[in-house]
Amino acid sequence: xxxxxxxxxxxxxxxxxxxxxxxxxxxxxxxxxxxxxxxxxxxxxxxxxxxxxxxxxxxxxxxxxxxxxxxxxxxxxxxxxxxxxxxxxxxxxxxxxxxxxxxxxxxxxxxxxxxxxxxxxxxxxxxxxxxxxxxxxxxxxxxxxxxxxxxxxxxxxxxxxxxxxxxxxxxxxxxxxxxxxxxxxxxxxxxxxxxxxxxxxxxxxxxxxxxxxxxxxxxxxxxxxxxxxxxxxxxxxxxxxxxxxxxxxxxxxxxxxxxxxxxxxxxxxxxxxxxxxxxxxxxxxxxxxxxxxxxxxxxxxxxxxxxxxxxxxxxxxxxxxxxxxxxxxxxxxxxxxxxxxxxxxxxxxxxxxxxxxxxxxxxxxxxxxxxxxxxxxxxxxxxxxxxxxxxxxxxxxxxxxxxxxxxxxxxxxxxxxxxxxxxxxxxxxxxxxxxxxxxxxxxxxxxxxxxxxxxxxxxxxxxxxxxxxxxxxxxxxxxxxxxxxxxxxxxxxxxxxxxxxxxxxxxxxxxxxxxxxxxxxxxxxxxxxxxxxxxxxxxxxxxxxxxxxxxxxxxxxxxxxxxxxxxxxxxxxxxxxxxxxxxxxxxxxxxxxxxxxxxxxxxxxxxxxxxxx
Numbered sequence: 001x002x003x004x005x006x007x008x009x010x011x012x013x014x015x016x017x018x019x020x021x022x023x024x025x026x027x028x029x030x031x032x033x034x035x036x037x038x039x040x041x042x043x044x045x046x047x048x049x050x051x052x053x054x055x056x057x058x059x060x061x062x063x064x065x066x067x068x069x070x071x072x073x074x075x076x077x078x079x080x081x082x083x084x085x086x087x088x089x090x091x092x093x094x095x096x097x098x099x100x101x102x103x104x105x106x107x108x109x110x111x112x113x114x115x116x117x118x119x120x121x122x123x124x125x126x127x128x129x130x131x132x133x134x135x136x137x138x139x140x141x142x143x144x145x146x147x148x149x150x151x152x153x154x155x156x157x158x159x160x161x162x163x164x165x166x167x168x169x170x171x172x173x174x175x176x177x178x179x180x181x182x183x184x185x186x187x188x189x190x191x192x193x194x195x196x197x198x199x200x201x202x203x204x205x206x207x208x209x210x211x212x213x214x215x216x217x218x219x220x221x222x223x224x225x226x227x228x229x230x231x232x233x234x235x236x237x238x239x240x241x242x243x244x245x246x247x248x249x250x251x252x253x254x255x256x257x258x259x260x261x262x263x264x265x266x267x268x269x270x271x272x273x274x275x276x277x278x279x280x281x282x283x284x285x286x287x288x289x290x291x292x293x294x295x296x297x298x299x300x301x302x303x304x305x306x307x308x309x310x311x312x313x314x315x316x317x318x319x320x321x322x323x324x325x326x327x328x329x330x331x332x333x334x335x336x337x338x339x340x341x342x343x344x345x346x347x348x349x350x351x352x353x354x355x356x357x358x359x360x361x362x363x364x365x366x367x368x369x370x371x372x373x374x375x376x377x378x379x380x381x382x383x384x385x386x387x388x389x390x391x392x393x394x395x396x397x398x399x400x401x402x403x404x405x406x407x408x409x410x411x412x413x414x415x416x417x418x419x420x421x422x423x424x425x426x427x428x429x430x431x432x433x434x435x436x437x438x439x440x441x442x443x444x445x446x447x448x449x450x451x452x453x454x455x456x457x458x459x460x461x462x463x464x465x466x467x468x469x470x471x472x473x474x475x476x477x478x479x480x481x482x483x484x485x486x487x488x489x490x491x492x493x494x495x496x497x498x499x500x501x502x503x504x505x506x507x508x509x510x511x512x513x514x515x516x517x518x519x520x521x522x523x524x525x526x527x528x529x530x531x532x533x534x535x536x537x538x539x540x541x542x543x544x545x546x547x548x549x550x551x552x553x554x555x556x557x558x559x560x561x562x563x564x565x566x567x568x569x570x571x572x573x574x575x576x577x578x579x580x581x582x583x584x585x586x587x588x589x590x591x592x593x594x595x596x597x598x599x600x601x602x603x604x605x606x607x608x609x610x611x612x613x
Contacts, residue, residue: 002330003323003326003327003330004326006326006329006330006333007146007149007150007326010107010110010111010114011107011150013106013110014103014106014107017099017102017103018103018150018155020099021096021099021100021103021155022155022158024092024093024095024096024099025096025155025158025159025162026162027088027092028088028089028092028093028096029089029159029162029163029166030166031085031086031088031089031092032085032089033163033166033167033170033301033304034057034058034085035082035085035086035300036170036296036297036300036301037057037058037170037297038058038078038081038082038085039082039293039296039297039300040291040293040294040296040297041058041061041062041078041293042075042078042293043291043292043293043296044291044292044293044294045062045069045070045074045293046069046070046071046074046075046078048070048291048292048293049069049070050069050291058081061074061077061078061081062074100151100152100155101151103151104147104148104150104151104152105147107147107150107151108143108144108147108151111143111146111147111329112139112140112143114333115138115139115142115143115329115332115333116139118332118333118335119135119139121337122335122337123337123338123339123402123403124402124403125338125363125403126335126336126337126338130332131212131216132215132216132219132220133211133212133213133214133215133216133217133219134212134216136212136215136219137208137211137212137215137328138328138329138332141208141211141325142325142326142328142329143329145321145322145325145326146322146325146326146329148318148322149319149322149323149326153315153318153319153322156311156315157311157312157315157316159308159311160308160309160311160312160315161312163304163305163308164305164308164309164312167301167304167305167308168305170297170301171298171301171302171305174290174294174297174298174301175281175284175289175290175294175298177280177284178277178280178281178284178298178301178302180276180280181272181273181276181277181280182273182277182302182305185269185272185273185276188269189266189269189309189313192265192266192269193313193316196258196261196262196265196313196317197316197317197320199258200258200262200317200320200321201320201323201324203251203254203255203258204255204320204321204324205324206251206254207248207251207252207255207321208321208324208325208328210244210247210248210251211248213244213247214244214245214248217240217241217244218241221237221241259317262313262317266309266310266313267310270306270309270310271306273302273305273306274299274302274303274306277298277299277302278295278298278299278302281294281295281298281299282295338404339401339402339403339404339422340418341421341422341423342417342418342419342420342421342422342425343419343421344415344419344420344421344424345420345421345424346412346420346421346424346425346427346428347424347427349412349413349428350509351378351379351509352378352412352413352428352509352510352540353376353377353378353412353413353414354374354375354376354399354410354411354412354510354540355374355375355376355410355411356372356373356374356375356376356408356409356410357373357408357409357410357411358371358372358373358407358408358409359371359372359373359374359395359398359405359407359408359409359410360372360405360406360407360408361394361398361403361404361405361406361407361563362406363394363403367563368391368394368563369391369394369395369398369405369563370562370563370564371408371564372395372408372563372564372565373565374558374565376540376542378509378538378540379537379538379539379540380540380541380555380556381533381540381541381543381553381554381555381556382540382541382542382543382554382555382556382557382558383543383544383545383550383551383552383554383556383557383558384396384542384543384544384545384551384557384558384560385544385545385546385548385550385551385557385558385559385560385581385584386558386559386560386561387546387561388546390560390561390562390563391560391562391563391564392514392515392544392560393433393434393514393515393544394563395544395560396431396512396514396542396544397433397514398410399417399429399510399512399542400425400426400429400431400512401417401418401422401425401426404418412425412428427508428508428509428510429508429510429511429512430450430503430504430506430507430508430510430511430512431503431512431514432496432499432500432502432503432512432513432514432516433512433514433516434514434515434516434518436492436495436496436499436516437499438483438490438495438498438499439483440482440483441482441483442477442479442480442481442482442483443472443475443478443479443480443481443483443498444456444459444479444480446483446498446499446502447459447462447463447479447498447501447502447505448502448505449502450502450505450506451505451506454505456479458505459479459501459505460479462501462502462504462505463479463497463498463501464531465501465504465528465531465532465535465536466497466498466500466501466504466528466531467497467520467524467527467528467531468494468497468498468500468501471490471494471497472498475490483498491519492519493519493520493521493524495519496516496517496518496519496520497520497528499516500513500516500517500528504532504536508539509539509540510539510540510541510542511532511536511539511540511541511542512542513541513542513543513544513545514544515544515545515546517529517545517547517550518545518546518547522547522549525547525549525550526549529543529550529553533553541554547588548581548584548585548588548589549585549588549589551571552571553571554570554571555570556568556569556570557569557570557571557574557581559574559579559580559581561580566579566580567579567580567581
């Protein structure tokens with residue numbers, strides 16, 4: 001019931017249209033239910049010469065005004081009425097179906113928008129509880145499936161219940177004895193329905209889980225295709241895919257078996273009711289309690305009752321799949337972000353002054369930041385270095401509230417950053433993180449991501465300062481070159497430079513480079529950082545790196561280990577201290593390990609091609 005309430009929150013927008021379609025259904029189905037009565041009148045009063053009886057709602061046609069009994073005039077009167085009811089039914093059903101489809105598509109669109117907006121609102125830790133396949137299923141397949149519950153299944157069940165009620169009333173009007181067999185079979189029908197409904201829900205849950213796993217496996221292999229090939233592990237991935245595919249197949253085969261059993265059981269109940277009711281009707285005709293025409297009508301009504309009872313069964317069976325999808329969507333929409341937005345706007349602030357006071361952070365029981373204190377006035381250049389896992393990235397991410405501190409505070413111009421609206425807070429930062437992502441679009445669109453309508457000259461300027469203009473010009477389509485998902489089609493160093501150009505074009509007060517020059521050779525990196533400092537001197541610059549040479553020109557350098565700041569100061573001060581930073585710097589400067597050979601090879605390749613960096 002709670003899943004239905006959840007769906008009604010979105011369906012209520014279409015309630016008026018839904019009511020209209022229900023009224024039209026009643027008109028169409030009512031017209032269809034009148035047809036057996038007219039058929040019975042053809043047999044009883046046109047083909048045969050029986051005395052008029054007042055047990056039919058169309059008995060007024062037998063008054064003689066519309067034609068005498070056993071005459072062609074009465075035949076044409078009934079024929080015109082029969083055709084008119086058929087036309088009314090077909091036209092009404094046509095219009096109803098169009099309206100119903102539009103309502104369903106509108107609901108599906110709203111559900112997809114709601115789930116996508118929820119995805120955008122949630123913090124990284126909450127999203128990480130779902131794998132990619134599960135998220136794709138929720139945002140796409142589940143919205144379609146859950147829409148069907150309100151756009152198809154519930155309307156069909158309403159139609160079926162309407163037909164059952166009216167048909168039973170009409171059948172009872174002909175003879176109450178005709179209801180004996182259906183009533184006797186009702187308990188068997190109810191028990192079978194409850195049994196199959198439970199099994200169906202369990203199996204649909206399994207199908208959904210297997211489909212999500214399959215989506216995740218395919219998505220991972222699309223992204224990691226070069227890694228798989230480099231390890232010549234195609235065979236292993238094929239085996240994994242075959243296993244996942246087999247599980248999907250087995251769950252659907254189980255569903256087919258369950259559906260077949262379902263159809264067999266209810267088919268037996270349906271046929272028993274039909275044959276039994278016809279037998280009762282035949283006995284009534286033979287004993288003179290019923291005219292032959294009413295036996296035909298009785299057969300039609302019993303068949304309709306069985307048909308729509310089956311429709312209810314099928315709807316109840318299919319509903320289990322939609323309820324599973326609805327439950328997954330409801331649980332996802334109920335997720336609360338661990339990073340709630342504040343109410344203050346940071347937009348009026350131009351010169352951002354950041355302070356971290358005794359900052360501590362624990363993630364999943366592990367302390368990743370310990371007692372961090374840092375003062376970053378506007379325009380300061382801060383370098384953060386240290387080994388993998390020392391806390392550099394987490395520290396930078398905490399500034400834009402990807403994660404919140406669990407102890408201490410971060411303030412922006414004297415106010416805790418948790419008091420600011422998330423959008424306005426993040427607008428103060430241009431970030432380039434380690435995991436560079438480029439959209440499947442042109443290079444121009446990727447650079448102008450924050451300002452899609454900006455002029456091409458500004459894009460050129462940002463690309464030049466990011467040392468990307470040279471290689472972009474020599475691509476086949478230049479800035480209109482389409483790059484694939486996650487930037488496939490250009491090298492790692494090129495992707496980094498495009499992403500840095502994107503950050504520069506945003507013109508935010510604070511530029512964050514989180515190990516975002518790791519794929520560049522030393523000379524390109526130096527040119528890039530020199531250009532940034534020369535052309536954006538007023539901006540606050542936060543750089544994290546493994547390469548010590550990346551931060552030598554910073555106003556303050558932090559050396560981190562195990563989430564703590566072990567050493568801090570200017571380059572000269574740290575070298576004079578002769579501690580960890582100085583030791584690693586000397587090693588990197590004197591050994592070949594200081595050079596990123598992948599980036600160097602890339603630079604040499606470009607130079608040979610006459611591109612240059």
